[in-house]
Amino acid sequence: MMWGSMRTRSDSFESEISDEPVEAGSLPPNSGSKQEQSPRGPWYMASGFLSFWLLLFFAVVVPLFYRLPAALTIEDVPKGLFIAERAQANLYEFDKIGPKVVGSDGNENKTVQFLLKELALIEQNVLDEYFDIEIDLQTVSGSYIHWTMVNMYQGVQNIVIKLSPKNSTSDTYLLVNSHFDSKPTSPSAGDAGQLIVTILEVLRVMSSTKQTFEHPIVFLLNGAEENPLQASHGFITQHKWAANCKVLINLDAAGGGGREILFQSGPNHPWLVDYYKKNAKHPFATTMAEEIFQTGILPSDTDFTIFTKYSSLVGLDMAQCINGYTYHTKYDRFDVIPRTSIQNTGDNVLSLVRALSNATEVHDPEAHAAGHAIFFDVLGLYFISYSESTGVILNYAVAAATLVLIFVSVCRTASVSNVSTAHIVGLFILIFVVQIIGFVLGLGLPVVVAYLFDKYGLSLTYFATPALMIGIYVFPSLLGLSLPSFIYLKLQRSEKISFAQQLQMVLHGHAIILAILALGLTYYGLRSAYVITWTLIFYVIPLTINLLTTLHDRGFSWTGVLKLVQIIPFLYNSYLFYTFLVILSAMMGRFGRSTNPDLIISALNALGTIFAMGFLIPLINVFRRPSMILLVLLAVTGLSIYTASSTQIGFPYRPKTNVERVPYLQVRRTFYEYDGSVSKDDSGYLFNFQDRRGPAPLKGTKVNLTGLASIESDCSKYMMCGVPLYDHRWVKNRLKGMWLPRNAPIETPSVPTLELLNKTVLEDGKTVRLEFTTAVTDHTSVFIQPYEDVAVTNWTFPTAYIGQQTTYHIYFSHGKDDTALSFFIELSKPDGDFNVPLCQVAMSYHYINDEGDELSRKFAKSFPSYAALVQWPTAYQRFIY
Template structure:
C-alpha cells in the first residue's frame, strides 16, 4: 500500500512503512498493530463496517474524483429540483362523482374561474373591468354557489363600498394613503344552527397593476377561494366558527381595500385570525412566508393538517427586513386589525409577475390542486379549533421550515435557542475530542495540532474571502463592459460565472495551504471537516445571540457532523474509505437542504433584481448570493478534496469559468427576450410617464414649466439596452436634477418610495400630454385662532392623484381632516415633507372631488401676517390609454418587444401659499 510524501518537492508515492504516521488508509487511534479483518472494532462489543477496497478507492485518479463528486452533486440537485417542482394532478368534475373525491378540491373548476377573470384583461383600480365587470362576475358565481349549497350551511354576501385613509410605514419611506369608493365583495359562510361570533378570514385581491391580466397576482387565489367556498358550502358537517371570504378590489393601489374592510366593515370585529393569499410569481407551490405575530397554534395547525407543507421562517425574516421590495395585505390585518395570521405566496417564474405575460398559460394545473388541497385542510381546521374563540397575540415567535415538502418542522423561538445552544456546545466538545485524538494518533504536540487546526480554519475562510473578492472584481468588469444580467437568459451563464469560481477557491485554498502539512491525506481531510464544523458552529452561536430564527439551516449543518463525531469517538480505528463514506452520509441531509434553499433563493431573487432599481448592483448581489449558497452547500464535500493528488484537477472549474466569461464579454448576450409564441419571456420593466409640470416661486413667478417623457430604470441595464430602440435616451437629462430643491423631485410620484428608484431615470423633453389641465384646485384660507392658519382644499382630477406639502420655516402642521396619522415622508431643505396618495374606485356623480383641510401652526417668533405658509404640490395621472396623446402612443411603440412599458400621462403643479 502506498501514500504520498508531502514534505518536499512535488507529490510522489512512497510506502507507508517508512513512516507509520502517514498511513493514508488506516487511522489507528490507539497505536494498535494493523488488523486485516473486514470489521474494525468500536469497542469490545461494537463494530463498524469497512467497505471493500473496490467500493471506494482513495487513490483513484483526480479526474475520477471530480467526476464522482460532480455526479453526486448533480444527481442530488436533479432529485431536489424534481421534488420541489412536483405538483398533484388536478381533479375534474368527473372525479368528484367518485366517492373518494366527493369532498375534494376540483382544480379544473378553479382554473375555469381564473380563465373567466383574466378574459376581462387588466383590472387596475378605477377601471370598468375592476369596478363593474369583476365584481359582477364574483356576485354571479357566489350566487350560483349559494343556490347549490347544503341546507345546513348559510351564505351571506356583503358588498362594501368604502372610503378612508391611513399612514403606512413602508420601508424605506412611509406615506399616507386616501381611498374613495373602493369595493370589497365579502362572503360569510356559517352553520345555520351556529351562534359563533368568531371567524377566520381568507383574503385575495382581484385588481391588477395596469397592463397585466394578473392571473397569478391575484386572480389565481380568488379562483381557488371560489372553489373552496363551493366545496365547503356542500359540507354536511357544521363549522364551529364562521369563515369569511374577502375578495378585495384594491391591493395594488397600496393595500387600500383590506384597510377598508378591517377598519370599517361590520364583520371585521369578528375576525380572530386570517389567511392572506398573494403572489410574486406564477404558479408553483404556495409557500408560508409570514406568520403571527406570536401565535404559535396557527403554525402548529398548518403543520398537522396540510397535505403539501411548504414554507420557511427565512422568507419571513427576509420579507420583513425590506430586502424584498413589496408588501401584502398581511401588514394591514396585522397592524390595523391587530390580529395574527398567515401569509402565503407563489413565487415560481417571477419574471412574468406584473407583466403582460401573467396570463393563465403560465399557471400550471397542479398549482390549483396544490393550493386548494392545502386550504381545504387548513381553513376548516382553524374554523373548528376551540382556540379561535380566545386568540391572543402572545409572546414568542416560531421557527418553521419544510424538508423538501415531505414534512414540516416547527418549534418556538425559545426552543430554537435551547437547541442551538445545546448542539453548539456539543459540537465544540466533539471537535475538541477529535482534534485531541488526531494529535495522539499522529504524535504531535498540543501547540502543533493547535496551529494545524487554526491554519485549517484560516485556509477555509481565506477560500471564502477570495471567492467574494474575485466576484467583486468580476462584477466590476461586467458592469464596466455593460454585460450584466446574462443569467436571465441561461442558468449556464450563472453557473459558470459564480458557482465555478466559488468551488475553485473553496477547494484550492485549503488544498494548497495544507499540502505541506505533517498530516496524511486522511488526517488533512478530518481536520478540514472539523474546521468546517467549527466555523458553522460559530455562525450558529452568533445567529442565536442576535435572535435570527433562520439559523435553523446552520443547525442542520452542525447536527450531522456532531453526531458523526460522536460515533467516531467510539471507533478505535478505521480506513480512509470508511471515513469517506461517513463524510458523504453525514453531508447528505445538509446537501439536500442546501440545494433546496439555493434553488428557492435563486427562483425568488433573480426575478426580483429585474425590478430593484438601477442603483442596485444586481450583478454583485446575485454573485454574492450565489457564492454564499454555494459555500454553505458544498462545505462538507470540500474535505474530500484532500485525497486528490494534484491541484491541476481544479482546472476544470477554472476552464469552465473562463469559457463563460469570454462568451459573456464577447457576445454580450441580451438578458431579455420574448418567446416566439409571444406567450411568455423575460421582459425588461419600463415605467414611463408623459408629464407636464409647472413650478411657481414665492411671488407667483413661473420657476419651471416644461413637458416630456420620464423613463424610470428598474434595473442597471435599462439605459444602455434601450438606446438602440429609443435613441432619444442618448440625449436625455437626469430625472433627479430637481431632487435637492423641489418638492419630491418635481415628479408626479404615486408613492415616495419611487425616489429610491430614480438613479438611472431619464427625462426626455417632449410635447405636452394634455391640451387642457386635468387638475382643478380650489383653496380657502381661514384663521380659527391667531396662530392657526387653516387651508381648505377641493381637488378634482383623475382617479389617481397625489398631494404633497412642506411647511416653511417657522410653520408646523398641527392636524388635518384625514383619518391617517400625520407623519412626514421626507425632508425638503431640512423641512418635513408630507405625501398623500389618492385613489378613487367606483365613480359616482359626487365622487370626483377630494375635499379636506390642513391646520398649520405659526411660530410665536413669526409674524402672523407672513405671506407664505407652505409649499404645495398636486399631481394627477391617467393610466387609461384613451387619455394618451398620439405622440405618446407613437413614443411607446419605439420600445422593443422584450420590454414591458407601464405608461401614465400626468400633470404636476407646485406652488407656495
C-alpha cells in the same frame, strides 16, 4: 533498509510528478507509523465525485422543487375535494377581463359583476340544512399613514362572504383574504387571480359538502391591494364582521404558476405553524423567508401587514412566488398558470380552512401566544417545526457537541500518531486559519465577480439564463473554498500525521467556523441559524460513528460514512438556496437602480455552495492530482464569465418571458408662481427604471432617447424634483428618475385644477386656514411643502403625519366614488404675516387607463419587444400660496 530507502525515494519522485504531497502513508510498516493507510484514488475519479453531486441536484432537487400534484377534474373525483378544473375555468373568465386597476371599469364593474355572478351560483348550491351564507358588497373610504405618505382612498370595494354553520353561536371568525385588483397593464392571472379563484372553489366545496365546523368563515375578496393595501384597511377598520375575525389566511403572489410558500406566521403564535404542519398537503415554507421578508429589503408587501397592524389578527401569509418574471406585467396571463399549480394551492388552502375553522385556539388566540416558531419543509416531502426556545437550545447544544467531538478527534489523532497534544493542536490551529481563508474566499470570490460585472455595466447577466450562475458564482465559490486547503496539504509534509488525518482536520476547521457562526447568530436572535445547526448535525453524526469505530484512524475510511450522511444536508441546503435564487432572481428585475442586485444573488450562490459543499469539496484531495479539478473549476469560471459578458446569452432580457420593466409617465407640467403667473410649462417623459441597468439596454434600439437626463439636480431646486412622482416607491427612487423632454405638449384627457376656496386667518392671529377643492382622477397625488418659517398644525388628513416629513405626500385614489377631493390646511407663522408665500402645493393627476396622445403612442411602439412598458398621461401643476 536499502529497499525501503529506494521505495521512499521512488514514492517521493512519484509524488512530485503527480502533484501530491509526501504522505505518512507512503512509509513502510516498520517506519513507526501506527495508522492504517488508504491509497488515494485515481485523479479522474475526482471529476466523477463532483459530477455525482451535480447530478444529484438536477435529478432530485430541481424536480422536487417544481413538483405539483395531479389536477382533479369534475368527472373523476367525489365531493368534498378541491377541483382545479372548476377553478381554472373561473380563472379563464377572470383573465379575459383584462387589467383591473382601481377606479377602472375593469376593476369596479366587470370584475365585481363577474365575482358576484359566481357567488350567486355558489349560493344556489349551498346545503341550506347545514350552512348559512351572507354576501356583502362593501364600498369604503378612509386614510392611514403608509411608509412615507398618507394613503387615502375613496369608494374602493370589497366583496365579503360569511359562511356559517347552521345555528352557529361562535362569535370568532376565520378570515381568508386575497385581492382581485391589478397593477396597470396586467390581466393579473397570477397576482392574484389564481388565488381569487382558489378562494371561490374552497367556498364552493365548503358550502356544498356535508361537514361540520365550529367557527364562521369570512372570505374577503378585496378590490384595492395594489394601491397599496387600501381595501384591506377599509375592511379591518370599518366592516361589521371585522372585529370578530381572529385568525387569518392571507393569499398573495409575487409570481404565479408554481407552489405557494408560507413566508410569514403569527406573529408570536407558533400553534399556527403546527396547524400548517398537520394539514398542508404540499408544504413549502421556511423561517428564513420570513426573516428576509420582514427586513423590508424586498420590493413587496401584503395585506398581512395591514391586518396585523390595525387589528389583533394573527395568521399565515402565503404567496405564489415562482416565475416572478411575469409579475405585474402584461404577460401575467392565464396560459402561464398550469392547472396543477391551482390544485397545489387549493389542496393546501382547503385543508387549512377546514382545520382552522375547527381550532379551539381561534376562540382566544392571545391566550396561546408563545413566541416565534422555527419551521421549514424538506424538499416538499416533510415539514419540520419547533419553538424558538427549543431552537436556541438545539443550536447551542449542536454547536457545543461539534466543538467537543472535534477536540476528542484531535486528541485521538495525536494518540494514534504518537505525537504530543500540543503539537497536534498547533497544527490544527494552522489548519483552522487556512479554513477561515477558504471560507472568506468561498464567500468573497463570487461577490468580487458580481462587483466587477456591475462596474462594467454587466449586471443581471443571469436574469434570462440562470444556468450562468453555476459558472460565474458557484464555481468561483468552490474554487475559493478548496484552494487554501489544497495549497496547505500540498506544502505540509509530515511523517508523523497522515495525509488522511490532516484532511480530516481540514473538515473540522470548517465545522468550527459553522459552530461559531451558529453561536453568534443564535445569540443575535436569528432563527435562520437553524440552517447551520442542521448542517452541523449531519457532520456530528458521521464524526460520532467514526470515533466509536476504528474508521476514524484507518486512512480515508472515515470519508465513506461522511459522504453517505452528507447527502441529506446537500439536498436540503441546495434546495433551500435554490428556492431563494428562483424567487429573488426575478425580483432583481424590479429592485431599483440604487443597489447592485448581483451582490445579493452572488452572496446567495456563495452561501448555498458553502452550506451544500463545504464538507465535500475538500474531499477532492482524496484523489490524486486535485489540481486538475481546480484547473477545471478555473477554466469553467473563465468560460462562463466570457459567455456572460461577451455573448447574447448574457443579455438579461427576452420578449414575454424575461422582460425589462420600463415604467414612465407622459407628463405635462405647469408651475404657477405666487402671483398666478406661469414660470414653467413643458412636457416630457418621466422614467423610473426598475433595474440596475437603467436605460442602457435601450441604446441602439429604435427608441429615441436623445436628451434623456437625470432629474437629480432638479431635486435640490424644486419640491420633490418638480415632477409627478406616482407613489412612495417613486418618491424613494426620485434621485434615480430620468427626464426626456418633448417639444410638442403632452395632451392629457383633461386638465383639472386646484381651486382655493377660502383663506381665513384664525382667532389666534398666527394661524391661517386654506380650503381647497379639486376634481380628481382615480389616482391623484398631493404634495405639500411649507416654507421654513411656516408649520402645518392641522389639516384634513391624519394628524399623526404632521411633522414626519419636510414634504408631505398624500396619495389619493378612488373606486366607484369619484367625488371631488376637498381638504383644508392650517398653517402657523410666528409673525402672523400671511400676505407672503406660505407653502407650495403640487397636484399630480394620473390617467392610468389612457394610452396617451398620438405622439405618445408612437413613442411607445418604438421600444424593443423585450421592454414591458407601464405608462400613462399625467398632468402636474405646482402652486404657491
